[in-house]
Amino acid sequence: MKLTQIAVDNPVFATMMMVALLVMGLFSYRQLGIDQFPNVDFPIVVVTTNYPGASPEAVEVWAMKFFESPGCPPSFRRTWPSSWGHVRVLLEA
Numbered sequence: 141m142k143l144t145q146i147a148v149d150n151p152v153f154a155t156m157m158m159v160a161l162l163v164m165g166l167f168s169y170r171q172l173g174i175d176q177f178p179n180v181d182f183p184i185v186v187v188t189t190n191y192p193g194a195s196p197e198a199v200e201v202w203a204m205k206f207f208e209s210p211g212c213p214p215s216f217r218r219t220w221p222s223s224w225g226h227v228r229v230l231l232e233a
Contacts, residue, residue, distance in 0.1 A: 199227040
């Protein structure tokens with residue numbers, strides 16, 4: 141209640157405080173270090189292999205066997221669209 145009473149009794153003081161807060165905010169915003177194109181590393185690994193003559197099922201079995209081994213962390217999301225003799229494995233964290 142005391143703050144509202146000061147603002148009502150002294151409207152010029154309240155206006156000057158708001159202007160000062162606005163000027164400090166604008167000054168701080170201009171000094172804020174924001175990079176327009178930040179350096180971001182996306183947690184994605186793409187592995188592409190070619191097996192000439194292999195069926196999509198054989199390539200998928202190979203990919204499942206290799207990327208579901210104990211060396212590959214289970215927290216990764218795995219997708220592998222396969223076609224004749226070609227597989228692309230996407231590992232996302």
